[in-house]
Amino acid sequence: MAHTLVAEKPEHAAAIERVLDRAFGPGRFAKTSERVRERGAMLEPWLSRVALDSEGEVIGVCRIWRVEAGAPLYFLGPLAVDPAAQAAGLGLALVRDAIAACRSVGGSGIALVGAERFFRPAGFSVAPEGRIGLPGPVDPKRLLWLELRPGGFDKVRGEIGAPKP
Numbered sequence: 001m002a003h004t005l006v007a008e009k010p011e012h013a014a015a016i017e018r019v020l021d022r023a024f025g026p027g028r029f030a031k032t033s034e035r036v037r038e039r040g041a042m043l044e045p046w047l048s049r050v051a052l053d054s055e056g057e058v059i060g061v062c063r064i065w066r067v068e069a070g071a072p073l074y075f076l077g078p079l080a081v082d083p084a085a086q087a088a089g090l091g092l093a094l095v096r097d098a099i100a101a102c103r104s105v106g107g108s109g110i111a112l113v114g115a116e117r118f119f120r121p122a123g124f125s126v127a128p129e130g131r132i133g134l135p136g137p138v139d140p141k142r143l144l145w146l147e148l149r150p151g152g153f154d155k156v157r158g159e160i161g162a163p164k165p
């Protein structure tokens with residue numbers, strides 16, 4: 001399916017909610033990642049990406065948040081592709097484009113909760129156990145990170161929370 005990737009804009013908001021509902025189903029707000037977002041993480045729309053189909057409909061989303069864990073970093077999620085458009089490479093394309101956006105503004109690194117097998121091709125690996133945490137339970141094997149520049153994570157440690165003003 002032909003698609004384009006663009007930065008998130010306010011007019012995408014309602015369609016993004018529909019894609020998230022369809023992709024995650026009920027229970028999407030129970031995830032520990034949601035606690036990070038509730039606790040003051042700042043959405044970065046110009047680094048977040050949506051995928052549009054040939055008619056301009058939103059069929060995928062990858063959001064990026066500004067957070068802090070001893071030092072500033074980004075937090076990726078939710079990532080979702082409409083079930084009708086899955087398994088065509090769009091999920092990974094969204095992740096790669098969001099990473100490139102974070103790198104282009106000099107970001108230090110990105111953390112997320114997800115399957116290592118899926119995110120590894122984009123450069124993510126399991127964060128060293130105990131180095132960073134979330135405000136809630138998380139399987140340490142699903143707590144992933146990606147350093148965007150050498151030394152980017154040197155000062156990153158502790159619980160991921162709201163960015164400093």
Ligand SMILES: CC(C)(COP(=O)(O)OP(=O)(O)OC[C@H]1O[C@@H](n2cnc3c(N)ncnc32)[C@H](O)[C@@H]1OP(=O)(O)O)[C@@H](O)C(=O)NCCC(=O)NCCS
Binds near residue numbers: 093
């Ligand atoms: C996860 C998701 C975004 C992937 O989107 P997609 O467009 O189908 O992904 P891609 O086509 O880029 O998939 C790339 C690879 O990842 C694999 N993959 C997809 N979902 C996966 C998962 N949950 N765990 C591990 N691997 C997965 C695919 O099999 C594919 O591998 P292959 O190329 O070897 O066959 C999509 O399935 C989705 O919206 N799922 C529901 C929401 C969700 O779970 N989001 C992720 C939260 S971390």
